[in-house]
Amino acid sequence: MTRPQKATADYFPHSVTCGKTMFTLENKFGNDGYAAWYKILELLTSAENHFYDCRNPDNWEFLLAKTRLSVEKVTNILNLLARLGSINKELWQVQVIRSDNLIRNLSPLYRRRKINVISNSELIALLSTETRDTRLDAIKNPHSIVKKSIVVDAEANTTTQNEPLNSEKKSNTSEQITGFLKLFGSSRATETEKAFILKAIAAGCTPKHLEILLQKKPDITSINAEWVLRELIAVKRCNDNTDTNIDEQIAELKRQYGNFA
Known part of the structure; x- marks a missing residue:
């Protein structure tokens, strides 16, 4: 029985000509943007079928560690890459990174292998x-x-895929997830909602921060989009710095990152 060929690669083309992506990244983020983009390309090239699922908290933490940048900066870089078309915009809306250009550049490799990505x-x-x-x-x-569709019980095991959490942390995370969901009158979360809640927890947000946000924006019905997560983080920052008004904080984020919706 022949061994199935992997849809991965050991290298990707690195053009010496500076294109729109690199010029824009360097102009906005300096060397951080340049380094982050090529580290992301390294991850995508070595990943099976060349995509990276940031909904997985372990994957997200690894990306932050690899780039050595803050959550805000990595998110902002990825948003810019999506707007430029350097990563697939539709997939990034569900927190998955994939570069259509990278796959096209690797197409000669897969023609030789006679397999499809x-x-x-x-x-x-x-x-x-x-x-x-x-x-x-x-x-x-x-x-x-x-x-x-995936429905995850809020009380279910919150162990990450690559490394089990200790029982105390797992219990605390489960309690916090339950706390977030109760504010929406729910006891169950979809996979997307759970992924965003876990990111909110990782950013230091608590159900109390969500309660404050809902008082300001009662039309929010779920933590299932990036703009909701950003507004929640803005509330946390405002709560940590009582001298800053939440509306001013969110307005400043919008000035920096653009509209969240």
């Missing part, structure tokens, strides 16, 4: 499968992908 539509279906094991099976057999 999964398409973006297949990847979107793949991301909707129910468990990690199913996702891995779907990568090997993309045509057998089953499209399912």
Whole structure:
């Protein structure tokens, strides 16, 4: 039985000509933008089927560690890359990084291997499968992908995929997730909601911060989008610095990062 060929690569083309992406990144972020982009390309090149799932808290923490940048700066860099078309905008809206340009640049490699990298539509279906094991099976057999929405009980095991949390931290995280959901009158979270809540917790946000935000913006019905997460982080910052008004804080974030919606 022949061994299946992997959809990964050991290198990617690095043009010596500075294009729009590099010029814009360096102009806005200096060397941090340059270094972050090439570290992201390294991750994408070595990843199976060349995508990186930031919904996984372990993956997100690793990306932050690899770039050695803050949550805000990495998020802002990725948002800019999506606007420039350097990463797929639709996939980044669900916190998945993929570069269509990178895949095109690697296409000669896959023609020689006589294999195909999964398409973006297949990847979107793949991301909707129910468990990690199913996702891995779907990568090997993309045509057998089953499209399912994921519902995660708020009291369920919050262990990350690569390394188990200690029982005290796991219990505290579960309690905080429950606290966030109760403010929306819910006891269950979709995978997307849970991923955003975990990122909010990682950023130091608590249900109390969400309660303050909901008093200001009662139309928010879930933590299921990046703009909600950003506004929640803005509330935390305001709460940490009582001299700063929350509206001024959010307005400043919008001036820096653009509209959140």
